Amino acid sequence: MPGIVVVGAQWGDEGKGKATDQLGDRVDFTVRYSGGNNAGHTLVVGGERYALHLLPSGILSPNSVPVIGNGVVIDLDVLFAEIEGLAARGVDAARKLLVSSNAHLITPYHQTIDKVSERFLGKRKIGTTGRGVGPAYSDKVNRLGIRVQDLFDEEMLRAKVEGALWQKNHLLVKVYNQRAIDPDQITERLLSYVDRLRPMVADTSRVLNDALDAGDVVLFEGAQAHHLDVDHGTYPYVTSSNPIAAGACTGSGVGPTRIDRVVGIAKAYTTRVGEGPFPTELLDADGDKIRADGAEFGTTTGRKRRCGWYDALVVEAAASANAFTDIFLTKLDILSGWEKIPVCVAYDVDGERHDRLPMTQHDFARATPIYELQDGWTEDISGARSFGDLPKNCQAYVHRLEELSGARISGIGVGPGREQVVMLHDLL
Ligand code: IMP
Numbered sequence: 299m300p301g302i303v304v305v306g307a308q309w310g311d312e313g314k315g316k317a318t319d320q321l322g323d324r325v326d327f328t329v330r331y332s333g334g335n336n337a338g339h340t341l342v343v344g345g346e347r348y349a350l351h352l353l354p355s356g357i358l359s360p361n362s363v364p365v366i367g368n369g370v371v372i373d374l375d376v377l378f379a380e381i382e383g384l385a386a387r388g389v390d391a392a393r394k395l396l397v398s399s400n401a402h403l404i405t406p407y408h409q410t411i412d413k414v415s416e417r418f419l420g421k422r423k424i425g426t427t428g429r430g431v432g433p434a435y436s437d438k439v440n441r442l443g444i445r446v447q448d449l450f451d452e453e454m455l456r457a458k459v460e461g462a463l464w465q466k467n468h469l470l471v472k473v474y475n476q477r478a479i480d481p482d483q484i485t486e487r488l489l490s491y492v493d494r495l496r497p498m499v500a501d502t503s504r505v506l507n508d509a510l511d512a513g514d515v516v517l518f519e520g521a522q523a524h525h526l527d528v529d530h531g532t533y534p535y536v537t538s539s540n541p542i543a544a545g546a547c548t549g550s551g552v553g554p555t556r557i558d559r560v561v562g563i564a565k566a567y568t569t570r571v572g573e574g575p576f577p578t579e580l581l582d583a584d585g586d587k588i589r590a591d592g593a594e595f596g597t598t599t600g601r602k603r604r605c606g607w608y609d610a611l612v613v614e615a616a617a618s619a620n621a622f623t624d625i626f627l628t629k630l631d632i633l634s635g636w637e638k639i640p641v642c643v644a645y646d647v648d649g650e651r652h653d654r655l656p657m658t659q660h661d662f663a664r665a666t667p668i669y670e671l672q673d674g675w676t677e678d679i680s681g682a683r684s685f686g687d688l689p690k691n692c693q694a695y696v697h698r699l700e701e702l703s704g705a706r707i708s709g710i711g712v713g714p715g716r717e718q719v720v721m722l723h724d725l726l
């Protein structure tokens with residue numbers, strides 16, 4: 299079972315690390331394939347907490363080679379800050395990290411444009427993380443991007459930065475009323491990383507294909523989630539890359555036949571950060587309670603996450619488009635104590651019932667949830683380690699979610715600790 303992708307089934311922050319933790323030492327390569335430092339995951343290893351935004355979580359596993367694939371956009375300031383942060387705590391990330399020569403770079407002008415364009419969008423803003431991710435992907439598609447390999451040819455780098463900034467400076471000065479950005483300053487800043495970066499840079503597509511040929515286990519670690527995918531998500535309220543399972547192929551240079559397992563991660567309820575439609579959102583005290591119990595605040599921006607009930611249509615759409623072989627349900631313990639737990643099983647759109655996600659955003663934005671009420675449980679389930687340890691109503695909740703969501707539930711998170719899981723099927 300060499301190729302396994304872990305993907306968020308909702309709008310991100312599902313706790314993907316919980317599932318990858320279960321794979322433990324069996325993973326030989328851990329690959330980030332999309333997004334940038336808009337992501338955030340907190341890892342707890344040996345009682346120590348690590349908050350990472352760009353590095354793959356495999357960076358902390360002694361036997362796994364962490365890889366940043368070509369589909370990722372890299373802010374070198376962040377990359378080296380994370381590497382130095384780990385070094386200060388005795389983790390030598392620089393020694394084993396591999397970075398694709400084809401990955402694109404986020405530069406300070408991408409961050410500036412991200413922030414000013416959001417400001418100018420006003421009420422129509424996306425609610426981005428402000429890290430420059432969208433503008434860096436725009437440059438990639440516009441063929442104005444700066445790639446890792448460009449750092450090794452100073453003359454070409456200078457020309458590319460000048461080319462990328464020519465139009466942007468006009469825009470910054472004349473439209474956004476900002477100061478022009480000096481291409482030389484940007485070039486020098488990028489060049490300051492060359493010596494440290496060079497030993498990590500590799501043809502990571504080749505490395506991963508060779509590893510798969512040799513029978514190694516490669517874990518493709520999704521960032522964000524299906525419904526934030528630029529093609530399949532709630533456009534335009536999405537990120538600018540392809541977090542879906544198919545993105546693991548384009549974002550790392552392996553063919554679709556390499557992927558054996560796709561694990562969708564779904565929270566036992568739903569959250570979202572930033573703008574965009576969210577049919578089951580709770581804007582009342584119930585939402586506040588879920589946010590407080592689940593500590594639903596962003597790892598990257600600290601923003602309050604919007605909270606709501608489980609939406610089976612959202613997860614089912616992700617299960618279908620990603621061909622989930624498994625679902626890993628996280629944070630089930632947060633739902634303990636509710637007398638009744640609503641689960642969204644359909645939508646009402648202008649009087650018409652929809653059992654599947656509507657085809658258009660126009661309809662999705664107007665969908666009101668049709669709920670089925672599940673009986674709750676009062677017991678603390680954080681000590682459960684097998685399915686039989688869960689209260690009967692809790693088991694029924696899981697079974698109902700499984701029926702509705704389009705893939706078998708193979709794992710359940712019942713608390714923040716690594717060991718606080720109930721496994722129903724092995725993920726490998
Ligand atoms: P961007 O990726 O910074 O351009 O932001 C685009 C949208 O994706 C915004 O709604 C963000 O809040 C959301 N987003 C980006 N990364 C994450 C994440 O890791 N978790 C949850 N939402 C995210």
